[in-house]
Amino acid sequence: MPSATSATTADQAPPTTPTKQPTPAAPALFLTLIAVCSAVTAANIYLAAPLLTLIARDFGSAPSAVAWIASVAQFGYAIGLLLFAPLGDTVNRRRLVTGLTLLTTAALAASAAAGGTGTLAVAVFVASAATVIPQLLVPLVAERAPAAHRARHVAVVISALFAGIVAARVVGGLAGQAFGWRAVFLGAGALTLVLGLTTALVLPSERRPSTGHLLSGITALPGLVRRSPDLWRACVRQAGMFGAWSALWTSLALLLTGPSYGLSIATAGLFGLFGLAASVVAPLAGGLVDRFGAARVVRSAYLLAAVSVPLFWLGGQVMWALFAAAIAIHAALVASHVANQTLALTTTSTPATANTAYVVAGFAGGAIASALAGTAYSHWGWGGVCAVAGVWLLLGWTTTSVRR
Template sequence: MPTAVTAQQARTPTREPGGIAARFLLPLIALATAVTAANIYLAAPLLPLIARDFGSTPSAVAWVASVAQFGYAAGLLVFAPLGDTVNRRRLVAVLSLVTAAALVAGAMSAGTTALAAAVLIASAATVVPQLLVPLVAQRAPADRRARHVAAVIAGLFTGIVAARVLGGLAGQAFGWRAVFVGAAVLTAALGLLTAYALPVEHRAARTGSLFSGLAALPSVVRRSPDLWRACVRQAGMYGAWSALWTSLALLLTAEDATGYGLTTATAGLFGLFGLAASMVAPLAGGFVDRFGAAKVVRSAYLLAAASVPLFWLGGHVLWALFVAAIAVHAALVASHVANQTLALTTTSTPATANTAYVVAGFAGGAIASALAGSAFTHFGWGGVCAVAGVWLVLGWATTTTAVRR
C-alpha cells in the first residue's frame, strides 16, 4: 500500500536535480534552514546596541524581538501550507528576496517603529525551512526518512544558536546594522541557490484563496489521530523547554539571593548548550528509523521529566543547570525529529500537516513562556520548574491512546 508521501508525490510529479545539485541538495537545504531560522532571533542579542543607537533603553525596545515571533506565526499560517499546491522553487526564491529586502530596510530604519515593521515582514517571510522539510521527507528513502528530516532540524537549531551567540559578537564588533545587512546577503544568496537546486515541480494551477491552506488545517488534524498526537505532544515538550529556557536569563542575571548575578553576556553563553540539539538530531533520526517515532517520543519525555528536578536544583548549584540544559535540549530535539517525521508522513497534504504541527508547538511554547514569567515573579525559580513539569504532564496525559507506528 503506498504511503501518504508517495501519494502526494504522484499528484505532483517532479524533475529531479542531477549531478552535483542532487548530491548536495540536503546539505544545502540544512544550511539555508540555519540561515533563515536565525533571522527570527536576529534582533534579540542586538537589543542593547539598538537601544543605544536610538537613544533608548533595552527594556524599551525589547518588544521589537517579540514582534518577530508574531511575524513568524503569521507566515507559518499563510505561507507554509502553500507547499502542497505552489511550485516551491518560485516560492522559496520570492520569500528569500522579501526577507532580504526587509532586513536591509531594518538596517536603514531610524526608529523602533520602522525597525519593528521590517522585522515583522522579515520574520513572516522567513518560513522557508517549513517549506523545505516536507520536500525532504518526500524525497527521502523510507528507511532513512527521519535521518533526512533530522539533518534539516539540526540546521534549524544551529541557526538559532548562531543568531543568539554569533549575532551578538558580530554586533559588538561591527554594529547591529551591519549584522542585519550581512543576514540579508546570506539569506538572498542561499535562498536563490536553494531554489535553483530544488527539483522542478509540475503542478496543476492552484485554485482557492491565499488562505485556503489555513482553512484546511482543522479538518486535516481531525482526520489524522497520529497528527493530532504529534501536535499535542510537541506542544507539551516545546512548552516545557520554553518555560525553562526563556526564564533562565532571569535566574542567571538576578543580583539578589534568588539568582547568580551574572552579566548578560555571560548568561548569553548558555545558548551554546543549544548545540547539543545539533548533535542529537542525527542520532534521533536513526532511532526513529529503527525503532519508530512512538518509542523515541516516550524516551524524550522521560529525559525531559528528569531534567525538571535538575533545573530546580540548578537554582542552588550551577553545575545542575549545565546538566539540565543539555538534557532538555536533547529531549526537545529527539521529540521534534520523531513527531515531525510522523506529522509529515501521516496525511496526503504534508505541508498543511507540517503547518499544523509547527503552529501547535509554537502555541504551546508561547503560552508556557508567558506563564513562566508570571510564575518567576510570584514564586521564583521553583514556580518556573513547576510550569515546565505541568506542561509535560499535560502533553503526555492527553495523548495516552496507542500510537500507530
C-alpha cells in the same frame, strides 16, 4: 478510552510509507545546501533573544520590558506558516522561496533601522513570518528520501535547524557585543539573501496548476487534523515540548545577565554552545524512529525534558545545573521534533499542509509559553519561568494520553 500509545498502529510502529512513492534520495550536496539554508533562516526567528539587553539599553528600557519582542517573532513565524507553508503542496516552490527570501531580507534591514520598540516589533514580526523557508524544504526532503531512511534525512535538516537556533544565540551575542545589535540584523539579512536565492536556483523545476487561494491552506487545517489522530497527537505533544523549551531558553539571557550571575551579553551567548552539543541527537533520533517508531522516542524525550526542569530551577543558583539542564532540554526537544515531524509528514497525503499544522502548533505553543515566561520572570523570577515550563510539559503529555 485507549491510551495514546495503543490507539493506532502508526503510533506503535515505524511510520508507514505515504501513498505517493518518493523519488530517489536527494544528492548529498543538495541536502547539505537545504540544511545550511534552513539553519540560517531558522536563526532569524531567534535573533532578538540574545540581544534583549542591548536593545533595552539603546531604547532606554529595562530588559524585562522588551522581552515580549522575542515572543512577537514566534507569533510571526506561526502566522507565516499558516499563510505560506501549505502552498508547498500546490505552487512552484522555487518562486515561493525566492519571494520569501526577498521579503525576509527587507524586513531584517528594517529591523536594523528601527527607531523604537514598536517599529522593531513590526519588522521582526514580518521577518519571522516570511522566514518559513525551512518548512517548505523539509517536506521536499521527505518526498525524495527512501522510505527506510526518511527519518534520517529529515533529521539532517532538523539538526541544521537547531544548529542555526543555537548559532543565533552564540554568534548573535558575540556580534552584538562587538558591533551592536543592529549589525546582527544586517548580517542576518545578507546571509539570508545569498543562501535563499542560491537554494531557490537549485530546487527542482515544478509545474503545478495553482489551486485554491492564499487562505485555502488555513481552511483545510482543522479538517486535516480532525481526520488524523496521529497528526493531532504530534501537534499537541510538540506544542508542549517546544513551549517548555521556549519558556526556558528565551528567558535564560535575563537570568545570566541579571544579578544572579552578572554575565556579559557575549559570555551569556556562549552558553548556547551546550545546546549545539545536544543537536547531535538528531541523527541518532532519526535512526531510532526508523527502527522503533515515533511513540517510543517521544515518550523518552518527555521523560528527559521532565528531568531538565528541576535542574533549570536549581541552575538559578548553581551554574553546573544549568549546564546539565541545557544539554538535557535540547536533546529532548530535538528527539521529540524528529519523531513528531516524521510522523506528521507521513500520516496524510498532503505533507506540506500536515507539516504546517504541526509546526504552527509547536510555535504557537512556544510563543504563548514565552510570553507567559516573560511575565512570570517579572513577578516571580526564575522560579516562575521553570513553573511555566513544567506546566507546558504536563499539558502536552496528559492532553494526548487518551484518544478522543
